[in-house]
Amino acid sequence: MNAIIRSIGIYTPQRMIDNAYFEKIVDTTDEWIRTRTGIVQRFYADENEYTSDLCIQAVKNLSEKYHTDLKTIDFIIVATSTPDQAFPNTASRIQAAFEIPHAGCLDISGACAGFVYGIILAKGLIAANSHKKILVIGAETLSKITDFTDRTSCILFGDGAGAVIVEASEENYVFDSLSETDGSLGKELYISSQGALINGIEVIADNKLHQNGRAVFKWAVTTLVKKIRELADKNHFKLDDIDWFIPHSANIRILEAICEGLDIPMERCLESIRNYGNTSAASIPLAWYSGIQSGKVKMNDKLLLIGFGGGLTFAGICLQNKIETVNK
Numbered sequence: 001m002n003a004i005i006r007s008i009g010i011y012t013p014q015r016m017i018d019n020a021y022f023e024k025i026v027d028t029t030d031e032w033i034r035t036r037t038g039i040v041q042r043f044y045a046d047e048n049e050y051t052s053d054l055c056i057q058a059v060k061n062l063s064e065k066y067h068t069d070l071k072t073i074d075f076i077i078v079a080t081s082t083p084d085q086a087f088p089n090t091a092s093r094i095q096a097a098f099e100i101p102h103a104g105c106l107d108i109s110g111a112c113a114g115f116v117y118g119i120i121l122a123k124g125l126i127a128a129n130s131h132k133k134i135l136v137i138g139a140e141t142l143s144k145i146t147d148f149t150d151r152t153s154c155i156l157f158g159d160g161a162g163a164v165i166v167e168a169s170e171e172n173y174v175f176d177s178l179s180e181t182d183g184s185l186g187k188e189l190y191i192s193s194q195g196a197l198i199n200g201i202e203v204i205a206d207n208k209l210h211q212n213g214r215a216v217f218k219w220a221v222t223t224l225v226k227k228i229r230e231l232a233d234k235n236h237f238k239l240d241d242i243d244w245f246i247p248h249s250a251n252i253r254i255l256e257a258i259c260e261g262l263d264i265p266m267e268r269c270l271e272s273i274r275n276y277g278n279t280s281a282a283s284i285p286l287a288w289y290s291g292i293q294s295g296k297v298k299m300n301d302k303l304l305l306i307g308f309g310g311g312l313t314f315a316g317i318c319l320q321n322k323i324e325t326v327n328k
């Protein structure tokens with residue numbers, strides 16, 4: 001069975017946080033944040049607003065824009081590192097909110113690669129002929145797990161959600177994927193709520209995000225330049241055949257270094273880092289959506305999506321865009 005993606009929706013919370021906010025709580029400046037990360041602003045959920053609330057708004061946006069019948073969805077995947085609870089999973093809340101009668105529900109933990117992992121799994125379920133219409137959401141409320149005393153990380157993160165529907169189709173528009181992990185680097189980026197020593201590795205068990213920014217930066221750039229070429233080759237595409245690259249928006253300098261390594265102009269890269277910060281599993285759909293709704297990404301354009309993060313892991317996939325621009 002072949003797959004197609006024809007609809008997308010997003011949501012970000014109302015509360016905008018500019019860089020000046022951090023000048024008041026840690027030793028930093030707007031200038032440092034803009035030049036070292038590219039971030040201008042991000043949005044934070046309210047205290048009583050959770051990842052599932054953001055998902056529900058993103059799915060409403062998708063169904064209003066693309067007039068999608070949500071009742072026939074037969075599986076829901078939510079990629080998130082910030083679920084409302086360990087269980088019930090976040091996907092179940094979406095099932096309940098839209099009263100979807102026959103849907104399997106699963107949250108997946110793939111950090112910033114989670115959304116692409118979700119698409120890969122959805123395509124697999126369709127290829128196995130067991131499901132036909134799968135809602136895939138990448139969503140985070142990272143503000144709830146941010147350590148606001150750590151200037152190297154607190155400035156980076158934002159909250160948001162993005163949703164697509166992967167459907168069975170006669171022709172195939174969701175192509176080959178690539179995913180790998182180096183678990184030995186797991187200690188460089190983690191959130192722990194238990195233990196001080198896990199598998200012999202010391203962790204801070206405060207339920208906050210901890211990272212070695214430099215190590216993640218270096219791994220991301222060196223790995224992705226190689227792996228994007230490998231993914232394009234696997235799909236029999238030259239880099240020039242790909243209209244838009246949508247890597248996870250972790251830091252504008254990571255995206256610039258990837259483009260430089262691939263010798264492609266930064267103008268062919270879609271990002272969500274400037275306006276939303278690093279939104280982990282939500283960053284790729286946020287960038288894709290703005291590309292579509294601004295009219296940059298056209299029908300039938302070829303896309304390469306690649307997420308990377310905690311694991312350390314990455315997941316990439318090539319697609320042909322079948323989502324229309326809807327200007328309302």
Ligand code: ACO
Pocket residue numbers: 027028029032033036037081111112151152153155189209211212213214216217220250251278280309310
């Ligand atoms: N304001 C001012 N100075 C700062 C700040 C800040 N907010 N943060 C760090 N600095 C200082 C450092 O202390 C250091 O000072 P020193 O030279 O006196 O020691 C200097 O700036 C340079 O520090 P670096 O760590 O080398 O800064 P870098 O340019 O690498 O930027 C950053 C740090 C932004 C964290 C970068 O490494 C990065 O983006 N890494 C990747 C992060 C990432 O992709 N994480 C994925 C996680 S997302 C997820 O999985 C949810």
